[in-house]
Amino acid sequence: MTPPLAVDIDGTLTRQDKSIDPRVFDVLRAWADEAPVIIATGKAFPYPVGLCEFLGIPLRAIAENGGVVYVEEAGEVVYNGDPDAAWAVAEAFEQEGYDLGWGPADMVNRWRETEVAVSLDRPGDRLRELAAREGQEVVDTGYAYHVKSPSVNKGTGLVSAADGLGLDPEEFVAVGDSENDAEVFTVAGESFAVANADEHARAAADHVLDASFADGFLAVAESFGIATQ
Structure with a gap:
């Protein structure tokens, strides 16, 4: 069974030049057809919302490192931090x-x-x-x-988002590359750091991938039976 997904943007769905790798578009859509997908990013709130809109998947976002959380099933934007x-x-x-x-x-x-x-x-x-x-x-x-705020991070954001979906955060797979992904790795049930991840993410992840950037994310998708071709 395909697990719910919490996935970072920069360094994880992107190429080395910071552009989103177009290969991830249909893969994210296919994953969202099977299980909830949450875009979890340090970017401002409009970015993950816009990505979900253009992908045509439900609006589920953790933005600003957990500072803003929204899942459309709950119907409420949750603001954290100071x-x-x-x-x-x-x-x-x-x-x-x-x-x-x-x-x-x-x-x-x-x-x-x-x-x-x-x-x-x-x-x-x-x-x-x-x-x-x-x-x-x-x-x-x-x-x-x-x-x-030190009390706010992507991990607390995942707890809030999972609650809005009626799920346990330990049901989620998380994929990321940075220090701000380390907290969500400790909350999710299984976590993957792409090969370009920093030392904080690599230390916190259950698995460190051989592939970098979007190639790493695509490898995770394949491991859960999501077609990437």
Whole structure:
């Protein structure tokens, strides 16, 4: 029987150039025909919702590292975390002469509701010091520094999403590549880190795959009987 799936986007459904590998589209649709699929990402809420819409699968999303959770069966958007504290960190960072690194339009944070993302070329150590003062933490996803509540992560998001589906999180298979996937790996029943995963994800995963990026995800799909050709 095909298990429910919680899957990351960046580094997991993508190619090395950060674009989504089109081979995953029909595979995700086929998986969703068999069992619930939840898109679990550090990106802002519109991204996983948009991906579900364009795939034509039910809207089930964990966004902003667990800060926003939605499953359409429950009919309620759940917000977690402390956005005011996260933005206080960003303001203190900017007062020291740094910017967030995304330019004046800041398309990375424009729709973000529960955390703040900062470019990896900004000083992470200083950002962590300022975050600690506000009771926040900084998670390096390999794509950005995320300033967020330490009580919120993809694992707590999966617990909330599974509850909305009437499922136990241990029924889920999780696939990811980054530090922010480690928490969901500890909650899901079985977890897979793609070969390009960082040390945190690799240490937390039940399985570390030989294949990288979307090739790794496709290997997991094949192992559960989902056709990838």
